[in-house]
Amino acid sequence: MIFANVDREGYTPDIECYLRHGGYEDLRKATTMEPDAIVNDVKASGLRGRGGAGFPCGVKWGFIRRGGPKPTYLICNADESEPGTFKDRYIIHQDPHQLIEGMVISSFALDVHLAYIYIRGEFPEGARILERAIAEAKEKGFLGKNILGTGFDLEIYVHRGAGAYICGEETGLIESLEGKRAYPRIKPPYFPAVLGLYQCPTIVNNVETLCHVKHIVQMGGAEYAKLGRPNNTGTRILCVSGDVQRPGYFEVEVGSLTMGEVINDLCGGLKPGRKLKAIIPGGSSAKVLRADERYKVKEKAEDGSMVDKEIGIEEIRMDFDTLAAVGSMAGSGGVIVMDDTRDMVWTLNNLNEFYAHESCGQCTPCREGSLWMRKITDRILAGGGTEQDPDTLKSVADNIAGKTICAFGEACSWPTQSFVIKFREEFASRSTKPLPLPTPPEFLADRLSEEPTKALTTGSHH
Amino acid sequence: MQIPTDLLARIDEAISHYPVSKQSASLPLLHLWQEHFGFISDEAIEWIAAKLELEPIKVLGLVTFYPMFRRKAPGKHHIRVCRTLSCAMAGSYALKEKLSKAAGIEAEGHGHGAGGGCGGHGDPVTVSEDGKYSIEFVECLASCGTGPVCMVNDDFYEAVSDEEVTQILSKYQ
Numbered sequence: 014m015i016f017a018n019v020d021r022e023g024y025t026p027d028i029e030c031y032l033r034h035g036g037y038e039d040l041r042k043a044t045t046m047e048p049d050a051i052v053n054d055v056k057a058s059g060l061r062g063r064g065g066a067g068f069p070c071g072v073k074w075g076f077i078r079r080g081g082p083k084p085t086y087l088i089c090n091a092d093e094s095e096p097g098t099f100k101d102r103y104i105i106h107q108d109p110h111q112l113i114e115g116m117v118i119s120s121f122a123l124d125v126h127l128a129y130i131y132i133r134g135e136f137p138e139g140a141r142i143l144e145r146a147i148a149e150a151k152e153k154g155f156l157g158k159n160i161l162g163t164g165f166d167l168e169i170y171v172h173r174g175a176g177a178y179i180c181g182e183e184t185g186l187i188e189s190l191e192g193k194r195a196y197p198r199i200k201p202p203y204f205p206a207v208l209g210l211y212q213c214p215t216i217v218n219n220v221e222t223l224c225h226v227k228h229i230v231q232m233g234g235a236e237y238a239k240l241g242r243p244n245n246t247g248t249r250i251l252c253v254s255g256d257v258q259r260p261g262y263f264e265v266e267v268g269s270l271t272m273g274e275v276i277n278d279l280c281g282g283l284k285p286g287r288k289l290k291a292i293i294p295g296g297s298s299a300k301v302l303r304a305d306e307r308y309k310v311k312e313k314a315e316d317g318s319m320v321d322k323e324i325g326i327e328e329i330r331m332d333f334d335t336l337a338a339v340g341s342m343a344g345s346g347g348v349i350v351m352d353d354t355r356d357m358v359w360t361l362n363n364l365n366e367f368y369a370h371e372s373c374g375q376c377t378p379c380r381e382g383s384l385w386m387r388k389i390t391d392r393i394l395a396g397g398g399t400e401q402d403p404d405t406l407k408s409v410a411d412n413i414a415g416k417t418i419c420a421f422g423e424a425c426s427w428p429t430q431s432f433v434i435k436f437r438e439e440f441a442s443r444s445t446k447p448l449p450l451p452t453p454p455e456f457l458a459d460r461l462s463e464e465p466t467k468a469l470t471t472g473s474h475h
Numbered sequence: 476m477q478i479p480t481d482l483l484a485r486i487d488e489a490i491s492h493y494p495v496s497k498q499s500a501s502l503p504l505l506h507l508w509q510e511h512f513g514f515i516s517d518e519a520i521e522w523i524a525a526k527l528e529l530e531p532i533k534v535l536g537l538v539t540f541y542p543m544f545r546r547k548a549p550g551k552h553h554i555r556v557c558r559t560l561s562c563a564m565a566g567s568y569a570l571k572e573k574l575s576k577a578a579g580i581e582a583e584g585h586g587h588g589a590g591g592g593c594g595g596h597g598d599p600v601t602v603s604e605d606g607k608y609s610i611e612f613v614e615c616l617a618s619c620g621t622g623p624v625c626m627v628n629d630d631f632y633e634a635v636s637d638e639e640v641t642q643i644l645s646k647y648q
Contacts, residue, residue, distance in 0.1 A: 096559045096615040127494070134506070134543045135555070135616055137629040170492040175502055175541035178614060192498035192527075194540040211495050254561035254619035261620050297560060297615075347619065349561055363560045367614050373540075 014248050015224045016264040018108045026142055028149035031110040037155050039231045043118040044163045046230075048079065051122035055226060057234030059246035064090055064181070064219030065296060065345040066420070067333045070226075073216060076206035079124045083213040087120050087128040088190065091220045092174055092181040094133055096297035096367060097347025100250040100262055101220040105132070105139040109146035113169065115223035117156060118230055120167045123216060127168055131186050134175040143171045178371035182419050183217040184209075185373065196375045197419035221250060241267035245332035249343075253280050255350040256287065268335065273327025276350060287352035291436075292326065294336055295344025297364050298424035300431035302326055308339040341431075357436040358443060361428060362390035368425035376417040382409050383425045388455035397458025398444030406440070407433045476518055482511050486526070497527045501537055505544055514545040542599070542613070550602045550609030552647040554578065555626040559615035565622030565634075571612060573640045574625065575601070578608035608644070 018024045018034065028036070043051055056071030077085055089112065093101040104112055112130075120128055132140050147169050150156040158166050177195050179185045184198035187210050202208060209215020225247060229237045238246045245267040254260045258281030265275075272292065276282060283289060289304040302308075304326050311319045329339055336343045351360065365387035374380045386409055389402055410426035410433075433440055478486075485507055493499035504523045509515055515538045524531040538544040556562075556571040575581070580603045602609040618624045621633035627647055635643065 093617045094615055097561060097619050099617045099619050102617050133617070134541075135613065135626070138631065172492075172499075173502065173506055175506065175537075176543035176613065177541050189502065190499060191496060192501035192529075192537070193533075194536055252620060254622065255564055260561075349619070351564075355564070360560065363558075363563050367559050370542075370614055 014228050014264065015104065015111070015221060016250060016262070018111070019103045019262075020107070024107065026107055026109050026146065028110055028146065028153060031108070032153075036110055037114055037150075037153075039227045040114050040117050040121075040155060041161060043121055043230045044161050044165070048122045048124065051118065051230060054229050054234035054237075055122070058225075058229045058237040059244065060222065060225050060229060060237070061245070061247075061333060062219055063221035063225070063249060063346065065095060065298075067343060070218065070222055073206060073218075074123060076204070077123050077214055077216065081214065084127065085123055085125050086210045086213060086215045087116065087123060087125040088183075088186065088210065088215060088217045089116055089128070089130040089220060089223055090181060090183065090186060090217050091130050091132040091136070091139070092178075092186060093136075093220070094178045094181055095345040095347055096364070097252060097254055097293060097349045098296050098345040099252045099254075100346065102136065102139065103262065104220055104224060105136065106142060109142050110150065111224050111227060112143075112220055113146050113150050113156065115225070115227040116169060117150075117160065117167060119216070119218070119223055119226050121160075121165055122226075125216075126166050127170075129170050129172045129190060129210075131172050131174060131180065131190060133180070134173050137173075140171050140173050147171070177373070178367075179373040179419075179421060182421060185419065186217060187215060194373070196373055197421070199418050241269070242330075242332055245334055249346055251275060251279075251331065251346050251348055253348045253350065255348075256283060256352040256355070257350050258282055258284060265331070268330050268332030270331055271327060272329045272331060272348075275331060275348065276327070280350075283350075283352050287354065289326070289350070290353045290355055291351045291357070291360075293341075293347075293349040293351075293428075294329075294331070295342045296347040297349065297367065298427055299336075299344045300341040300427045301435060302329070302339065302341055303435040306435070310335060310338045357432055357439045358390060358393050361432040362387065362394055364428045365390050365425075368421075368428075372421065372425065376422065378413045378416045379422045379425060382413040385409050385455045386425075386429050388457070392456070392458040393440070393443050395458035396443075397446065398440075399446045399448040400444060401448050402444040403433050403437055403440040476522055478522075479511070482507065490527075498529060498533075500527060501529070501534060502541070505534070505537060505541075509544060513548050516546075545600060547600070548602075549600050550578075551607050552609075552628055553600070554608060554610040555613045555616070556610065557614070557616040557618075557622065557624050558612040559619075561619035562616075562622035562624055567623035567625075570623045570625065570635055570640070571610065573637060574644070575610055577640050577644050578610060579603040579605065580608060580610050608647070 052074050060070040061067040174180045180189045180195045182197045185195035189195040205215040205217055240247050248264050249267050250262050250264050252262045263279045292302045293299055307323045312322045314320045333343045369383040369387040372379050372383045389406055406429050410429040413422045414426040489503040490500045508519050520531050520534045524534045580601050599611045600609050616624050618633055624633045
């Protein structure tokens with residue numbers, strides 16, 4: 014559906030090609046509908062946001078009251094930067110008009126006359142393609158003044174970010190679009206639907222989510238809801254990377270496949286002679302799943318009652334609710350597979366470095382904690398692991414989650430919490446040296462000394 | 476400061492995209508400036524602040540916050556290598572070393588910050604002696620299925636093999 018034209022032979026990103034394949038027909042249909050009917054269709058579709066949180070799109074849209082005293086803005090979140098996720102890139106590069114059409118329909122439904130596409134700075138080619146697509150759509154009357162003769166006006170502009178992961182957080186994104194540092198806002202009161210861009214009601218949706226709107230209009234909400242599973246409707250794009258034979262992106266009905274089917278059937282299985290060790294199922298912030306663990310889920314029995322069941326990692330169904338039930342999340346759909354050659358300390362350290370770099374610095378637990386965690390895993394890797402390190406890591410992580418303004422706090426602590434708990438033996442076996450006290454936990458490996466006073470006086474801050 | 480007229484026109488066009496608040500044009504103006512002049516000088520900060528009727532500290536605050544903006548000149552061609560997990564698993568650390576070597580850039584270790592980076596957060600770029608190339612590690616470039624990936628200027632390269640390193644660099648003279 015969303016990826017129908019991605020990698021299609023002879024398909025080009027220009028408007029002529031899009032029109033030849035039925036492009037903007039759904040917009041024509043939408044403009045004959047009552048705006049509220051479109052919103053109701055989106056509600057009925059059960060569409061959940063594809064950016065990471067899985068928030069019901071219809072509920073988000075339901076916060077908007079048409080005809081209020083302030084204008085409503087729509088922002089497309091194209092800041093795709095969750096490690097392991099690579100789907101929006103292909104929509105933007107290969108089928109940009111699908112996104113534009115989804116945005117025009119959404120704007121029509123929500124009475125929006127000014128919309129922005131916030132695209133990450135590292136997609137310069139994507140930004141140019143979108144700008145060209147916008148110009149083409151304007152020329153054909155699908156955008157601009159009096160769209161398709163309906164009297165409805167809409168301008169869409171492309172806004173480039175500049176390398177900061179936190180801009181994917183919707184209130185951080187809004188701050189960034191206002192020309193400020195992308196410090197996420199405290200919620201409440203700043204739910205964007207109430208007080209968003211320029212303190213006006215604002216809807217922020219992911220690229221893939223907005224594309225789905227087009228298909229919901231085409232099929233009708235109820236029909237769309239038949240795709241996938243109850244409360245996990247529609248299709249979604251799974252992005253698989255890491256230790257599989259054929260990494261890639263696959264559009265599937267939500268929950269139609271299990272983890273094992275994704276890895277073995279879609280991706281050709283693991284490399285020869287390797288064994289599965291761990292999977293991060295929904296972007297790097299999702300908690301890691303250990304391959305040899307048993308997971309408890311509830312399943313609907315034939316008589317309709319819910320029964321407890323214990324399953325292996327390959328039996329986990331790839332939908333929002335099942336992945337939440339096994340203690341992780343479907344997140345952004347980015348699946349990172351690790352086989353038995355991977356060192357879990359190294360893996361966590363790589364992610365810790367990412368989060369330490371990307372913390373916006375607004376909240377102390379996250380700003381300091383993410384760096385502490387990175388320094389500790391750095392030091393373990395350098396051979397300076399001490400007995401206390403696994404517990405220290407977990408305690409630092411525990412003191413970030415839930416104590417910050419935005420969900421980055423959880424995002425940066427979940428990897429550490431889950432890696433240390435699930436692969437404790439790997440961390441413990443490399444954390445054997447006695448800790449010279451008193452020493453702050455983030456001291457460097459080369460400062461690890463037999464003489465406690467030396468470690469203290471030479472200082473540990475680098 | 477002489478600003479070319481075509482750049483001025485693009486700047487005014489960018490500002491027109493934000494009818495509600497000129498401040499919103501800060502990032503676009505910084506991008507336009509950096510594309511033209513290579514980096515964000517003190518002069519740039521003053522000029523952009525005046526243009527958008529902001530205090531210069533507001534603009535400087537953006538430059539130090541957003542990793543893509545540089546305060547120093549990069550090489551003539553700027554290389555970005557993805558450092559994050561899937562690419563690292565596919566060999567991006569080795570790729571960065573090979574690119575550095577082929578570009579005549581002295582390797583200064585991995586990472587961004589204090590743990591052994593280049594100039595630390597805010598100045599992660601290393602430049603070759605002849606000024607032709609510069610390199611930096613960046614975080615996830617959202618192409619995890621085809622790692623290791625890198626960018627040279629605005630061009631994107633995926634699944635870069637050892638053999639391709641010199642071939643890619645030879646396109647940028």
